Amino acid sequence: MIGEIDIVRHPVNACVPLRHKVVLSVWAKGRGKLHYQWFNYVLKDGKKEVCEVPGATQPNLTIRVTETQNYSCRVNDIYSNCRFTKWSHVLALDIDKSGLPPEWRGEPHIAVHPKPQTLRPGAKLTLRCTAFGVPQPKYQWYRNGTPLRQCTGEMLQVMQAGVQDAGTYLCAVTSVLGESWSDPADVDIQLTRPSIEVTPAAAFTATDKVALLIGNLNYAHHPGLTAPVMDVHELGLLLQQLGFKVLSLLDLTAEQMSAAVHNFTQLLDTGVYGLFYYAGHGFERAGRNYLVPVDAPQPYHTSTCVCVQRVMGKMQEKRTALSVILLDACRKWSKEGGTPSVIQPLRPTGNTVYGYATSEDAEAFEVQDLGKSTGIFTKYLNKHLLLPEKVTHVLERVSEDVDKDLLVKGKQAVEIRHSLKEARSLTDPVHSAGHTRELRLREVSWRHANELPQKKCLKYPCGAEVEVGFSALFSNVLVVFASIKRSQPHVVDCTVALSSAPAMEDIFSGHGRSEDFDSLLFGQFIEPGCTIWLCGLQTLEEPLFIRVDLHYSVHESESVRRCTQSQKLNVGKPLVASCGLRNKTVSPKHHNAQAYNANVSQERNQGPSTVQGFSRKAEGLPHVTVGRNTPEEHDEEDTLNFIHLK
Known part of the structure; x- marks a missing residue:
């Protein structure tokens, strides 16, 4: 049976200079002696075919990279069980490698840095940051220190740049072996001549x-x-x-x-x-x-x-x-x-x-x-x-x-x-x-104060898989949401429940919550029942754990049995929790702002809806004289x- 062989570690992707030596490795477990055979793509009659790599019958494959290539390894045992590894993509770059250290061990090394640019509004903005790495590194672009969502490739492109795209760009390149930052690239958006009433935007910078x-x-x-x-x-x-x-x-x-x-x-x-x-x-x-x-x-x-x-x-x-x-x-x-x-x-x-x-x-x-x-x-x-x-x-x-x-x-x-x-x-x-x-x-x-936990995929013994993701409404409010990504035929009616340890207050729930709260909280999540809002992260004194309970039903011969399986996820001290703002807090009373503030009720000219205003004045001020010696x-x-x- 195929399940008798377990691929513990697959070969990694790599990005290296031409003619650089790379070692790809596979680690597998199984019964008895295991046998290995590596494969790659070979061009035959103008078409790519998967072929055996001659003599590549060991867990480690050493290659001298001459072109971009994909590799996979078949692992089999004496019982005719076999498994294939994931494909490893080895990217060969024909670019300057003069800055690469002689004893380079695969940590991220930026070979091409983004260049400063001056553009007219509406022009195309293209920035490039290319790095060597084994494993292949990941990219994250920043503008003025703020991470740009979905800008996670070596190329950043804005088809029609505007004044909002001006600023200083940096790219962070990371892998399990370390992190490297690109040189900053200043992008100027050169405006056309302003009208007499408008001060030139380029006169001052921060x-x-x-x-x-x-x-x-x-x-x-x-x-x-x-x-x-x-x-x-x-x-x-x-x-x-x-x-x-x-x-x-x-x-x-x-x-x-x-x-x-x-x-x-x-x-x-x-x-x-x-x-x-x-x-x-x-x-x-x-x-x-x-x-x-x-x-x-x-x-x-x-x-x-x-x-x-x-x-x-x-x-x-x-x-x-x-x-x-x-x-x-x-x-x-x-x-x-x-x-x-x-x-x-x-x-x-x-x-x-x-x-x-x-x-x-x-x-x-x-x-x-x-x-x-x-x-x-x-x-x-x-x-x-x-x-x-x-x-x-x-x-x-x-x-x-x-x-x-x-x-x-x-x-x-x-x-x-x-x-x-x-x-x-x-x-x-x-x-x-x-x-x-x-x-x-x-x-x-x-970045330290706004760092979110990585998305996680949890595998349960019943065969189901639950993906847990994270978002930030505020720097001290973490949103945790979960969704079922995979189930099994015998596992039905699956639901997910989330909780935290230590328990964090949810200031958004309860009586008196306005409709805009709901819009803010549920606008980006499909399943609000699988979402929790952890507020007051600045009070955390220890790592935060998220408990993910999977509830499901199993159909037996004459009945349906309800089951629960749980996993705990350590998310450390996310967002502002690690910035030293904490102190012991008091639990606020649950107030309804509409119950006790000065009313300023009037009708708007455009419609009959009543709008109430509430004062933010200080209550209980001491009666002391303003002047003092x-x-x-x-x-x-x-x-x-x-x-x-x-």
């Missing part, structure tokens, strides 16, 4: 773009919110289109927020564009803005919240080319009826932009319209974000739209402050010339100069 997005919604001691989920998700997708390395996080405690800000600012450097965005509860005190973590006690206190001005101060210390802070949170003063706060000047380093969703002592609102939850400010921010305009001009467009919105007219007005000395735009291209070392360090750090705890370093702010 050495890199980095963004930290935080959305807090499930509060332990305060009313919950709904919109931050979609706000952070949609904004993150738009920023990725602009070439930003995006770290998006939901439901962070005070310690986790501070750690995330620290890690974020470590990735900033001279010439980098840095963007910080927050959606959640907030308040203002003594001219400073505070962001409320999910574990903040009642009442709020500055010592248990995150000071925005301190975040900007840390960004400024890195001398970024552009620092942007966008806050979709309330700014109610800590004492009702207090005098307006006095804004102290910020260090005049320039190129600093604040975009506040609302003005001083005012609330910021989120709305739900036909199941769609969004913050009013972020709704219009996402509308204009991709415009190739100066950052402040984009925010002015946002301000105008918010002012026209009947839901919040007279209740919420965007406030913009900046010390922007140059007409920099979020759409400015990335050029890393002279900064390649720093760029690669950021890429390694960013001595600094509060944790506020000593918050005195920053706001000179030249508009």
Whole structure:
């Protein structure tokens, strides 16, 4: 029987220079002595035929590669059982191999690096990265440090390049023997002459773009919110289109927020564009803005919240080319009826932009319209974000739209402050010339925080096969999904159930989930019943295990027996779990945001549907005076100069 022989290791694919020596190997197990015969393709009468390789009757086959060829090995025993290995594709490249080390052992070695290019919009973009390797290496292309989906070959092609394709490209070449990175290739998209009203897009460039997005919604001691989920998700997708390395996080405690800000600012450097965005509860005190973590006690206190001005101060210390802070949170003063706060000047380093969703002592609102939850400010921010305009001009467009919105007219007005000395735009291209070392360090750090587990195929004793895949909704939310790829005639009614150890919270389930949650969660998965969402990965202290239970029925003579087989999959510490943000969290209460927030109910002009707005104001602010003679705890370093702010 064929099953008596087991091929433990098949010969690998290889990519080598012409006339290079390659050893192909097969490892098989069976009863008694095994016999081997290697085969390859031979051209006969203009057609390729499978023929025996003369004298190739050992487990190892040594060849001197003179052309691209395929090889397979037949393994048979004395009982007339036989098995064939998978075909091994040996690719012979007639290209320069001068840089190949004399003692090369097959690790990835890049022979052809991608070249910089300057193109007109609509032209074809072609980048090539070719590497030797035994086994044949895999490719992954990156633009501005962000991996490009489905760009996993040695050739990257864009049939009609646009401004969104400009940036710095790198290719990672990997195998089980190691990893190698290509030289960076800058791609310029040369625009035609702009109109008089548009600033030339090529006037300014960034050495890199980095963004930290935080959305807090499930509060332990305060009313919950709904919109931050979609706000952070949609904004993150738009920023990725602009070439930003995006770290998006939901439901962070005070310690986790501070750690995330620290890690974020470590990735900033001279010439980098840095963007910080927050959606959640907030308040203002003594001219400073505070962001409320999910574990903040009642009442709020500055010592248990995150000071925005301190975040900007840390960004400024890195001398970024552009620092942007966008806050979709309330700014109610800590004492009702207090005098307006006095804004102290910020260090005049320039190129600093604040975009506040609302003005001083005012609330910021989120709305739900036909199941769609969004913050009013972020709704219009996402509308204009991709415009190739100066950052402040984009925010002015946002301000105008918010002012026209009947839901919040007279209740919420965007406030913009900046010390922007140059007409920099979020759409400015990335050029890393002279900064390649720093760029690669950021890429390694960013890739580490966004690394997904590899897809796995699990084989069960009953003969069924289940494929387990992974995706990331946010940097601290892992999506695990499973599907049955193969079954057997005697195995019917198969279903798969997933669970994790340790158990991770699912913040998307439960009462009050809006329709846009469902769209976000189920839009990319066919079988939601075979999917789990593991949230709060920053709290992981040990490797994460996924349990995959296969339930199936077996038909017996007079009955049907229900069976279960299980396997565990170790996925390590995926995404942000390995970045040191964890601390012990409190379990948030399950809030329905619609139950307790100020209602702003009005009818839209275009239809009868009712839209309700919910405040993101801070609850339980202590009644203390705004002015003070001595600094509060944790506020000593918050005195920053706001000179030249508009």
